[in-house]
Amino acid sequence: MRLLIRRTGLLRPQGVPSPRSTWNRLLSTQILQAELLPDRQSPHYVKESTSLSSLIWDKPLENVLIVKKPWDHNVRESLIQMASHIQRRYPKVNILVEEHVADEVQKQIGAAGVPAIHTGPGEVLRNKTDLLVTLxxxxTILHATSMFASGEVPPVLSFSLGTLGFLLPFDFKDFKTAFEMVYSSQASVVNRARLGCQKMSIRKEITHLPTQSHIEHNSTHVYGNPDDYDLSPLTYAMNDINIHRGAEPHLTKLDIHVDGEFITRAIADGVTIATPTGSTAYSLSSGGSIVHPRVACILLTPICPRSLSFRPLIFPATSKICITASSESRGRGAELSVDGIAKGLVRPSDKILVESETGQNSGIWCVAKTDRDWVSGLNGLLGFNSSFGKGGEASGDVA
Structure with missing residues (x-):
């Protein structure tokens, strides 16, 4: 056998890889393009006797997108642990991650024995994902669902690895059991409604801005002449849609119509339009009610209104809300955000249209532990009706 002499002076047989190259291959994970994977499949849902439904796969689950809290060492280790388990226990299941996550975990995930992960642009991930897992x-859930803000969201399995967990029924230590339940079509899910949002932007060449009397008393012209506006693509919110004055020093003036009827002119820091899921977020901080996720409604909550008589409102889920930035507003306009993602300015005479998502698979199907998850979150996270004394017992339980 012919021997090769390396600069180190060590001898090794020809064709035998060096220990370093072998070790590097063992540590490396192939980063594959997600566009090569099978297209996304959608499960169907069967109503249970409780408030929950059952998640049923018509064919075996194939593509799992794992979305993690960014640049957190513990969460990164949890992702590696979960990906390693899934590919050992379910070898036909493909792991997908966002592109920046693939760069972050590539070396470590290879050392854990994961042979390949898939990634690609957001549009590709949307078209390939069967199940959405959040860590x-x-x-993190809001970020993950916002990736699907323009269309149907896959079922969501969420694990608590953050600071707040009102939407997180599972501890990460239970991930093997939870994933097996989903994979084997034994999981229960709860449907959380979404709100659709579009912005009607007044065209720059339009100079005849509507007057206040026009807005208040002529409900047939609430939406204005379509030729005067550019309509943005439809986007969906799991939590809320916020219109806020932002850095502007002046209060914003917003004219609010519901189902074509004028409700009020809000002179305030802004307003938030929330789903029942979002009722425990910005809306709650602004004085809004806490609403159970199975209540079909839309919450409209003022943010620091000038008038103390402007109180939070709750409308039927079928309501169509139109909010117009008054032409009398001072400054550049208000800022629009959907689930915390900035969507640009709402300039004077621009309109924001909001209504509930409709359709057979509307809303977001979230894997649930029990039908008491919401109550547990209300008591455990918000400390609902707890006293300020030691132990924090609910006042109704005090002897």
Whole structure:
């Protein structure tokens, strides 16, 4: 056998890889393009006797997108642990991650024995994902679902690894059991409604801005002449849609119509339009009610209104809300955000249209532990009706 002499002076047989190259291959994970994977499949849902439904796969689950809290060492280790388990226990299941996450975990995930992960642009991930798994807090869920803000969301399995967990029924230590339940079509799910949002932007060449009397008393012209506006693509919110003055020093003036009827002119820091899921977020901080996720409604809550008589409102889920930035507003306009993602300015005479998502698979199907998850979150996270004394017992339980 012919020997090769390396600069180190060591001898090794020709064709035998060096220990370093072998070790590097063992540590490396192939980063594959997600566009090569089978297209996304959608499960169907069967109503249970409780408030929950059953998640049923018509064919075996194939593509799992794992979305993690960014740049957190503990969460990164949890992702690696979960990906390693899934590919050992379910070898036909493909792991997908966002592109920046693939760069973050590539070396470590290879050392854990994961042979390949898939990634690609957001549009590709949307078209390939069967199941959406989140590792983090409520903010991670909002980020993950916002990736599907223009269409149907896959079922969501969430694990608590963040600071807040009102939407997180599972501890990460239970991930093997929870994933097996989903994979084998034995999981229960709860449907959380979404709100659709579009912005009607007044065209720059339009100079005849509507007057206040026109807005208040002529409900047939609430939406204005369509030729005067550019309509943005439809986007969906799991939590809320916020219109806020932002850095502007002046209060914003917003004219609010519901189902074509004028409700009020809000002179305030802004307003938030929330789903029942979002009722425990910004809306709650602004004085809004806490609403159970199975209540079909839309919450409209003023943010620091000038008038103390402007109180939070709750409308039927079928309501169509139109909010117009008054032409009498001072400054550049208000800022629009959907689930915390900035969507640009709402300039004077621009309109924001909001209504509930409709359709057979509307809303977001979230894997649930029990039908008491919401109550547990209300008591455990918000400390609902707890006293300020030691132990924090609910006042109704005090002898």
């Amino acid at each position: 983090g807090g409520d903010g």
